[in-house]
Amino acid sequence: MGATKTDHFTEKQNSIAKMIKALGHPARIAIVEYLMKVDDCICGDIVNELPLAQPTVSQHLKELKNAGLIKGNVEGNAICYCIDEKAIEKLQHYFTGISAKLKLKKNCC
């Protein structure tokens, strides 16, 4: 085995898991945090910022993009990557929802 059995779970569960999984790596957290504080978002700057080789960073960016967490814009020679605000909001709402429901519940442990 080794492959996740996605077909046994709901669309929603798979979809949210995919987004969350994309952020489940320190390099990708670092990328998002960098994009958050910077005004122009050039790929090359990200490569310089991270302690990883250029192909590795490129791969991480691809995964973030694939999960819908960032968007890429061709800017002449370079590429400008930005956080997709809506995706982050989706995650925020997901956790806010869980938190709210937990507060209405008495936890047994």
Add this chain to the structure above:
Amino acid sequence: MGATKTDHFTEKQNSIAKMIKALGHPARIAIVEYLMKVDDCICGDIVNELPLAQPTVSQHLKELKNAGLIKGNVEGNAICYCIDEKAIEKLQHYFTGISAKLKLKKNCC
């Protein structure tokens, strides 16, 4: 290679990535969502709820516990697993923080 280079990132980045990663699997999302809506949280019920074999579920529970997302309480013969509210809140705050900062910024893409 194949191993994440955690030593090149900050403690915070590694720590949040670890929590997020633990949720980045539909089975573990399903477990958390199940624990959220149910009043007693017996391991056996989770096994029955999920479309996975008992050892697999046990492993997922272990990962969630290891990441601090759930707590386990021995309840006689069975084990009661509950969501750790504080962990979820931490995640909620993390995403709320990003969202808030993004709103103060003009995104270029």
Add this chain to the structure above:
DNA sequence: AGTCTTTATCGTAATATTGCAATATTAAGT
């Protein structure tokens, strides 16, 4: 056209994850 710069892709090695059958462990009930 040739060159430089920037980013992506390919190929591959190392490691991690997923999933399960078999087995072990632990506590309860008899």
Add this chain to the structure above:
DNA sequence: ACTTAATATTGCAATATTACGATAAAGACT
């Protein structure tokens, strides 16, 4: 002590992820 029930651990096969060197692709510049 024996048996049953619930959960964990072990061992292993299949697959995925991470990382990077080498190379390709695409646009800018001369």
